[in-house]
Amino acid sequence: MPSERLKTIFTIKVSKDAMSATISCTNVKQANDEPFNETDFHDFLRAHNIVFGIDEQAIRRLTQKLTTSHFPMTISNGQQAINGKDGYIVYEVESDEHVKVSPDEKLDFRDIIRIPTVKEGEKLATIIDPDEGTDGINIYGEKVRHKPGKIVKMRPGKNVTYHEADKSFYASAEGQISIDNHLIDVQPVYEVNESLSMKTGNLDFVGSITIRGDVPTGYRVKAGGDVKIYGIVEAAHIEAGGSVFISEGLAGLQKGEIVAGGDVHLGYINQGHVQTEGSLYVEQSIVHSVCVASEQVICKIGSIIGGSITARQLIEAKDVGNRLSTKTSINFTLPVDYFATKEKLLEEKEHHEKRLHQLNMIGDKLKNHKLLNNPKIKAMVKKQKHSLAETNNQLKRVNDQLNELEQKMTTVNRPKLVIRQTLYPQVIVAFGKYKRNFQSEFSYVYVTIEGNEIVTHPN
Numbered sequence: 062m063p064s065e066r067l068k069t070i071f072t073i074k075v076s077k078d079a080m081s082a083t084i085s086c087t088n089v090k091q092a093n094d095e096p097f098n099e100t101d102f103h104d105f106l107r108a109h110n111i112v113f114g115i116d117e118q119a120i121r122r123l124t125q126k127l128t129t130s131h132f133p134m135t136i137s138n139g140q141q142a143i144n145g146k147d148g149y150i151v152y153e154v155e156s157d158e159h160v161k162v163s164p165d166e167k168l169d170f171r172d173i174i175r176i177p178t179v180k181e182g183e184k185l186a187t188i189i190d191p192d193e194g195t196d197g198i199n200i201y202g203e204k205v206r207h208k209p210g211k212i213v214k215m216r217p218g219k220n221v222t223y224h225e226a227d228k229s230f231y232a233s234a235e236g237q238i239s240i241d242n243h244l245i246d247v248q249p250v251y252e253v254n255e256s257l258s259m260k261t262g263n264l265d266f267v268g269s270i271t272i273r274g275d276v277p278t279g280y281r282v283k284a285g286g287d288v289k290i291y292g293i294v295e296a297a298h299i300e301a302g303g304s305v306f307i308s309e310g311l312a313g314l315q316k317g318e319i320v321a322g323g324d325v326h327l328g329y330i331n332q333g334h335v336q337t338e339g340s341l342y343v344e345q346s347i348v349h350s351v352c353v354a355s356e357q358v359i360c361k362i363g364s365i366i367g368g369s370i371t372a373r374q375l376i377e378a379k380d381v382g383n384r385l386s387t388k389t390s391i392n393f394t395l396p397v398d399y400f401a402t403k404e405k406l407l408e409e410k411e412h413h414e415k416r417l418h419q420l421n422m423i424g425d426k427l428k429n430h431k432l433l434n435n436p437k438i439k440a441m442v443k444k445q446k447h448s449l450a451e452t453n454n455q456l457k458r459v460n461d462q463l464n465e466l467e468q469k470m471t472t473v474n475r476p477k478l479v480i481r482q483t484l485y486p487q488v489i490v491a492f493g494k495y496k497r498n499f500q501s502e503f504s505y506v507y508v509t510i511e512g513n514e515i516v517t518h519p520n
Contacts, residue, residue, distance in 0.1 A: 066095055067105045073136070075109075079199040080139035082111055084123070085132045092127055099124055106136065113202045114138040142197035145210030153184045153229075154238060179232045185221065185245055188213055188228040220247035237269050239286055239303055241323065248286040256292060257282070269303065278314065287323070294319070294327075304339065311335070313350065325354075329363065341372075365389060376478045382485030389485075393476040393510075395493035406463050413456040420449045467512070477509040479520060484508070490515060 070092050075082045086092050099120050106115060114137045122131065179185060191210025199205055217223040220234035232238070236247040248268040253261055256274030264270055269286030278296040282288055287303040294307055296316035304323035311317050313333025319325055324339035330347045340356040346363030353371040360378035369390040370376055382389045427442050478490055484503040489496060497508075497515040506517040 067097065067101060070095070071105065073106070073109050073111070074133070075111075075200065079201055079203070080141065080197075080205075081135060082106075082109075082137040082200050083133040084119075084136045085134075086127065086129075089127050089129055089132075097124060111137050111200045113198050113200050114140065137200045139199040139205070140197045142205045142207035143195040144208040145194035146192040147211040148191040148213040149189050150213055150215055151187045151189060152240075153186060154179050179236065179238050179247060181232055181235050183232045185230040185232055185238055185247075186215070187230075188215060190228075214243040216244050218244040218246035221245050237286065239269070241303065246286075250286075251284075257297075275309075278316075288321075305337075310345070311350075315349075347378075365391070372476070374476050376476075377481070378479075379481045380483045380485065381478070381480055382483075382488040384485065386485060386487040389488045391478055391488060391490045391508075393478075393490075393492045395476070395510075403463070403466055406459055406466070410456065410459045410463070413452055413459060416452050417449070417456060420445060420452060424449065475509055477507045479507045480505065481520065484517075 070086060070088050072085050072087065073082055074085065099117075102120050102123050103115070106112075116136055116138065119134055119136050122134070191212055194207035194209060196207050197205035215230070217230055218239075220232060220236060222231050222233050223229070224231065230245050232247045234247055234249070236249045239246045239248050250269045250271060251264070251266045252271045252273070253264070254273045255261070257264070257272065257276050257280045263281040263283075264272075265281075265283045267285040269288070270282060270284040271289045271291075272282070273291045275292035276282060276290060276294045276297045276299065281298045281300075282290075283298075283300045285302045287305070288299055288301040289306045290299070291308045293309040294311045294313075294317060296312075296314040298318050298320075299305060299307075300320045302322045305319055305321045305325045305327070307319075307327035310327050310329035310331070311319060311333040312331050315332045317332070318334040319327075319336070321335075321337040321339065323337070324342065325335055325337045326342045328343070329345040330343060330350045330352065332348065333350045335341055335350065335352040335354075337353070338355045341352055341354040341358045343358075343360045343363060345360070347358075347360060347365045347368065347370065349367040351369050352358060355373055357375035358370055358372045358377070359375070362379060364380035364383070365376075365378045366380075366383050367387045367389055369392065371392040371394060373394050376391055376393070381391065424442075424445050427438065427445060476492065478484075480503065482504065484499060484506060486500050486502060488499045490499065490508050491497075492510040492515060495510060495513060495515055503517055505520045507520050508515060508517050510516070
């Protein structure tokens with residue numbers, strides 16, 4: 062029968078996701094000598110349960126004169142599912158999200174420090190619902206489910222109301238719009254039109270604070286919203302539930318401190334302490350300071366010299382360290398569960414590999430047993446084969462999980478230190494528990510972690 066002859070000449074390979082199939086030929090000369098027709102190949106595909114997306118042009122090509130260059134030939138393609146598009150928010154007014162400076166922009170704090178305000182009754186934002194997706198079909202004719210678009214999460218906060226009819230948020234009071242953690246607030250703003258002094262004293266305000274002057278040594282400024290300072294901060298304490306903008310910089314004298322729930326933007330940091338739940342953007346340099354950012358630290362045109370800098374995703378500067386080999390510490394906080402999960406999977410892998418070795422040794426002994434026809438020996442052989450298959454499956458599962466874990470670190474969460482000019486000796490770079498003390502100079506590189514090794518690559 063043609064189908065039986067086809068099996069001896071042609072083979073079909075199906076992709077892991079069952080969305081495509083290719084046909085290969087083991088003997089082109091024999092295939093050209095056989096009088097196969099299109100019906101034969103359709104029957105051959107049906108014998109492999111392939112019923113959808115069959116390429117009729119390819120079928121016709123198979124009935125004509127063939128060469129080795131035709132193979133492997135795609136014979137069937139499924140229809141991919143189209144995932145739904147996520148919902149999103151259209152902002153009707155300028156907010157803090159719109160005044161943040163990207164790492165690729167030239168920082169000019171005198172331009173970006175402004176207070177976006179809204180009036181009572183003003184529309185703030187509108188929620189756009191997600192789009193529906195479409196299911197796909199694989200080559201077996203089975204439905205491939207699409208992923209629905211995610212509904213955007215946003216709630217009205219202080220001085221904000223939500224109207225279901227038009228899915229929009231409105232200000233119920235005049236003030237500054239603040240968007241954080243899926244919450245829209247309108248915060249009142251407290252302004253000081255001079256440097257802090259005994260006249261003003263320390264500031265502690267539930268909303269945002271704007272200071273059109275300096276914050277001298279010893280003063281404290283605390284705001285539930287943002288803090289904007291058009292001057293220098295000395296050995297003072299600045300604390301904000303939102304972002305901090307300082308047009309000049311922090312001359313901390315080892316006592317000045319900034320603590321922020323959002324991003325921190327400033328001109329320079331000298332002997333200061335900065336801790337932010339967002340990112341840290343510095344126009345010039347960070348010198349002998351301790352800075353901790355949950356996201357990234359960017360020195361746009363300056364250097365990092367001395368002290369300790371910690372971030373999760375990215376640390377970038379022109380130079381790190383200096384020609385005097387000043388000890389400088391760069392730290393990346395990798396997810397805690399990354400190391401714990403990896404260690405657990407490696408232990409499980411070692412266990413399965415040992416088990417596999419033992420089972421193979423047992424199998425070799427049973428294979429050479431003189432009483433292979435003995436019912437007890439047969440039962441032992443059957444049990445060994447079952448255990449061997451089960452252990453192989455377990456080992457494959459663990460290896461797949463390890464690959465997936467490393468892939469996530471590679472494509473999404475792998476942090477890096479970017480050097481736009483020079484990385485000097487005595488710079489210690491740490492990724493979680495892995496550390497490397499650089500003893501020689503590198504230029505125009507980035508530093509990252511690959512597996513358990515800290516490596517450099519050309520930038």
